[in-house]
Amino acid sequence: MKMLFRANCSGVKGAKHHKAPGEDLIPYEMLQNLHKSAMKVLLRIYNGIWDGGAMPGDWKHAIILPLPKASKDLSVPGSYRPISLTSTLCKVMEKMVTNRLQWFVEGRGLLTKDQTGFRQNSTIDQIIRLQDQITKRINHREHVLGIFIDFEKAYDMLHVPTLLRKIHHLGVGGKMYAWVRDFLTDITFQVKVGAALSVRYPQENGTPQGSIISPYYSY
Numbered sequence: 001m002k003m004l005f006r007a008n009c010s011g012v013k014g015a016k017h018h019k020a021p022g023e024d025l026i027p028y029e030m031l032q033n034l035h036k037s038a039m040k041v042l043l044r045i046y047n048g049i050w051d052g053g054a055m056p057g058d059w060k061h062a063i064i065l066p067l068p069k070a071s072k073d074l075s076v077p078g079s080y081r082p083i084s085l086t087s088t089l090c091k092v093m094e095k096m097v098t099n100r101l102q103w104f105v106e107g108r109g110l111l112t113k114d115q116t117g118f119r120q121n122s123t124i125d126q127i128i129r130l131q132d133q134i135t136k137r138i139n140h141r142e143h144v145l146g147i148f149i150d151f152e153k154a155y156d157m158l159h160v161p162t163l164l165r166k167i168h169h170l171g172v173g174g175k176m177y178a179w180v181r182d183f184l185t186d187i188t189f190q191v192k193v194g195a196a197l198s199v200r201y202p203q204e205n206g207t208p209q210g211s212i213i214s215p216y217y218s219y
Helices: 028-032 036-052 088-107 124-139 160-169 174-183
Strands: 061-068 080-085 188-193
Touching (some): 036 088, 036 174, 088 174
Parallel strands (some): 061 188
Antiparallel strands (some): 061 080
């Protein structure tokens, strides 16, 4: 799969303001106000990473902020919601790669029509379908059974080697596959509480928390 990132750099233009930066402290506002010559340099960096198939190690490092959930026992680790701060430079590239991956899987019809979450078509379609089934059954004096499943820690528990085999089996190869494999390899994180930082830990499983591309891996 061949692709070069082009001068429009939509990942920069579409970034939201007032988002906390990663360890490098580079905010989106800085990237959005780059001079055209600086933007060209950034694009050359992205294309170099794409061609080489390897990202800077710092881009795969996250600072985790544990935020307490309402009405939970704060002495229990599961009572906190993790917020992951990563490099905005990496997030911009993630956005561009995600757009390309989305075009690839949608164009080849690799996803079931019943999957609507995190896709261009709205999840409202599924709600309308459910409502239609309920209405029909009620009109015919029949019963309706609905089963709703919430997979806890779905992204955290994803087995990366199995994921890579599945992606390759779907036909994702070349530079796209090399980028995905590198993106999911040698991920590290630190937990920050107040001004204190933990030691650096490797992420042994799962996809990066908060990554825009992670939902596509879960399909």
